[in-house]
Amino acid sequence: MSDRKVIKPNAHELMEFHVKALFTHDQNARLRTINEPWPGETLAPRFFLGRTTVGTTLCRFRYDVPVKLVEQLERLCADEPVVTDFQTKPKHAEEYLNLLQGERFTMGPCFLVPDEIVPFTQVVSITPENRTEFLHGDFEWLNSEIDFAQPCIALVREGRAVSICRSVRITSRAHEAGLETLNAFRGRGYAAAVVAGWARAVRELGIVPLYSTSWENAASRSVAAKSALTFYGVNFTVT
Incomplete structure (x- = not known):
């Protein structure tokens, strides 16, 4: 730590x-x-x-x-x-x-993501060194990003990653979470576990873990609610 x-x-x-x-x-x-x-x-x-x-x-x-x-x-x-x-x-x-x-x-x-949030089950760190072990099947697309999107934390079932949270926006002060869970493994709390594991890894770097989503994304908002994340505001952009 x-x-x-x-x-x-x-x-x-x-x-x-x-x-x-x-x-x-x-x-x-x-x-x-x-x-x-x-x-x-x-x-x-x-x-x-x-x-x-x-x-x-x-x-x-x-x-x-x-x-x-x-x-x-x-x-x-x-x-x-x-x-x-x-x-x-x-x-x-x-x-x-x-x-x-x-x-x-x-x-x-x-x-x-508050300090006290911890994963309820074991999660693993996905790195350039072990990516081929875990990123097969529906997560093969992540291989091209794994060098850049770190930390990257996964929940593994049957030898492969089924839910992943990684840093997709990065500064020296804060990281933003990017969350993906395979359809067949949703509704089991896996997303909350990898968010918690990712936040822990980010905090160990002395950096603030942030999580944001769109108001239309009910699944992502549900993860935030179940994880008791701390709501601090709303963003609004015009392209």
Whole structure:
């Protein structure tokens, strides 16, 4: 175990960790690309809004959004109320979409994986050295990412990984979880076990483990609820 001091950031700090993990930023704190650890670049959304449970908001804009439009959006962001329900859209959601002439938005809850969460059953770490042992069958696609998406924790049944949680957005302060469970093995609590194991591995690095999802993803939200993750806010993006 790491002897580093336990980090206990507040909800606003967690939202800052979250947006920095999701996207790369330039020297002006403008969004550039999605922060994927593997090779390749995908353009970031034009607008990010993080609403927190302590009543603060955090907004970011892609590098090509005009300054005058940024100023308009910032004024609206400052008027957002405290968030208590992850299904509630931002107060000014329609105005954000209209000003940006956006047709598509994403929204979802953001969680911290607490210190006390531990896996209820044995899990294993998947590394470049042992990947061929566990990543066969329906998880063969993960072989190309395993060098980059670390830590990677799996629950193994019959000699193969059936549920995996790995770091899919990585910074020096926080990692975001990427969770996959094979259809035939869902509903058994395996996802909660690998999330707990992954969070433990991340904390041993002195880094904060974060878990976020979309409001439409009922299965992912169920994992968060069953694992008693700490809700700290809601993200909202316009592409």
